[in-house]
Amino acid sequence: MTTLVAGPDLAAGLVLFALAPAVLAALISAGITWQSMPLLQRYALARPNARSSHRIPTPQGAGIAVVAATLLVAAAWTSGAIPLPLIGSAVLIAMVGLVDDIRPLPVLLRLVLQAAAVAAVVFTTPETLRIVPALPLALERGLILLAGIWFVNLVNFMDGLDLMTVAEVVPVTTALGLFGWFGDLSPSAALLATALCGAMLGFAPFNRPAAKVFLGDVGSLPIGLLLGWCLLELAWNGQPAAALLLPAYYLADSTITLFRRIARREPFWSAHRTHFYQRATDNGFTIGQVIAEVFALNLVLALLAIASVRAGSVPVTIVSLIAGAVSVAFVLRRFSRPQAS
Template structure:
């Protein structure tokens, strides 16, 4: 069992990389993302690499669960995977023929609701503060936002790799250490492996994009895993781990709302996108985000190992400060430009 997360990660990475090679010619024909005024790429690039990521992750964990004895937390994984597959289908359709914002949001809400009700039916974060129905409504809103912000943040090469490989790697280690249930830890290892297998094809300048078929379900899986972490009492860690993605997307949304823009339309207003406009190379941006996320992993781990309230608040403050410093750096002109 101790080697299971590593084996799952390696298997998912191998399957994902192989599928990227096999699927790319087909995606070039049917799912080509052509550049426009809001794009970060300059040449038509196939999208749909998320199919390889998810297939690698789900095949790897499916084989592992068949080989291993029943694991705590495994009962709800079928619902989580099924909802992710449905959401991937929504994303695939939207990649080829864009859906209306209302229909897209409704289908996302349905998938998030399935994960909350059936994927983690016993999870409670605030049992003493609010009724179950209220908590689930808040979880639904948070889940929908996390799905969408993951999609919004997938706007330059390697940005999702920089955000989710540290996060899922940390959660895989948390599963091995007994912080979260073993099944969630294995799911995190599988998703981490799938993203690693995809990474060589998405490195700047990318030969393959995730597409909505990948970013939407990856957001759903990330939200589920963070929800499982928060359910253990590690709410501080669950808030810290995705902080850069959440902060960039949320601040950008609020700014666009203040300017009365149509927030459902594509744009280039995110801080990481503005960084490239300000002369920061794509590679320097994603490297900075990856390093920030590794620092956030360290702060999250500290908050788990030292549950004292003063340490919790210190970790949150440090995470906010580091994230603010990175966003401030991105908002300034690069000295190399």
Template sequence: MSSFELITTFVALIVAAVLSAVCIKAIHPLLIRYAMARPNARSSHKVPTPQGAGIAVISVTLLVAGLSVAVLPVSATPALWVLFGATILIATIGAIDDLRPISVTPRLLLQAVSIAAILFALPPTLQITPDLPLWIERGLLLLAALWFVNLVNFMDGLDWITVAEVIPITAALVLIGFSGQLPLSTAFIAAALCGATLGFAPFNRPVAKMFLGDVGSLPVGLLLAWCFLQLAYAHHLAAAILLPLYYLADATITLLRRLAKREPVWLAHRSHFYQRATDNGFAVIEVVRTVFVLNIGLAVLAGLSIYLRSAITDTTILVLGGIAVALVLRSFSTPRR
């Protein structure tokens, strides 16, 4: 990056943080009136709390990222604008679901269509594994992105946990962009999302005064999935796996365990490791602090995989990341005396 690009990225992050906080404060009275999250079987909160701060977080992220792309002579591909449109659509679906729950099938279908549109807009020359037929790779990417969008929503069930996930990841993506290993537009998206999440953090600090809601967690998942896809296309697949590894592991293991028990996976539950941690005696702040520190460690490992550029090293680093995540999951699932 040039000096001007570095400054623009930093300014984008700061502006996004300030705008996000201001917008959340402005819509707070409306959310109290129309969008209260009532405690249910999945909830970690005990009293009704307004949800929908994601309206501000996502709006600010798209606005700041879009303006940054417009200010600099960045190569804005058609897929980037499709991404912005798909983000708005998925946020709209989430907003409707926050106010009046939508059944699983139409929700998933609309999400799948949004993701498919993004993948269709990508150049056919872009492939992670050139030996694999393009249609198979894109099909697998569709399923992976659809799962990631929803798992971010599933994991957004504890005060500050999404903050502890998103901020280290997006900060790492910005640093990777500084090194020239990511498209500049992706670095702008990461910086804007990092800043918008920082602006949201004071409102979600335990005990939270506001939640993101599906209007925030679903499109956050989509934007992160895009960033990881760009990492994979830049031949940094290990980094793309390492950065979200905690969320991937917690959500996927929980899903597989519930499927094995023949539980209805579409119903609210408290089976995630971070939820079990609070049931096992961990304070909320201990859980999110652990997740935050783990994500910093995973970000460092991701950076090493990019810097060292070796298949053998990537395997070793992935194993180290897996061990770190496994230790945290084991800790969360062990009752405290």
């Protein structure tokens, strides 16, 4: 008689197999970051400016490690299932960020190159992938292109505090990995998210307050592209509400701030400290408090996204969206008001 593997042993093995890409990406990310620190210290110092939360020059560019670890692990683990245009665009946008970290590029040039990278991803996907089939394909893809450019930039804008991007990306990618586990997201997107989660965790010890190194544009821009693609895959898989819920805090903080600056006729493309999370530190919140609240909020948003997907119910999805909006509004209001002494 054939002996079957015990249920708990099989489950444990599957969990270990699912976590292996994250562990490997974390080790690669941490190793490259540690090895590159002297080089970044010499060539890529981030000096304090109007946007900065740090007060002493700090090396930036560790995003090279995060992006390299993510792409290497994801490409190897999926045996080529990650779209080549996505890999090429991530590398292109990382190179643009690297140059900008060392010697700032003109705003228009950066925007054109970012748009080219996003367009290469959006317009090479199969026409059968739709979010709103009632819209003409060209219009939908055009709107996705604009949203993609904005998402790439907002991840960069929000990367202005120690561990901020870690507090955003880890909960979101963990939820995306779970969606892949339950079959609600394509395996390639779920694997990419899992690898990105691990790479960010490998970077985290170097970025905890006071940070020894920053991601830099070389990291935040391609992270925005890769994360945006995973969320787009989720929307294409019939879960647009979850794809909005997961990054809801980043979307709200950055978009509200942008429109406020435009309404005030401020040069919205220049460095500033008017994001809600930046105002929080000016209002008496410590960096640790801001990061803890953002991380907790993102956990709530992830749970709401999971509930909306697993329930498969329109009323549950509507309630989840409302609860997510209320949660985000609550945190933004807290950040915008002075801390009681």
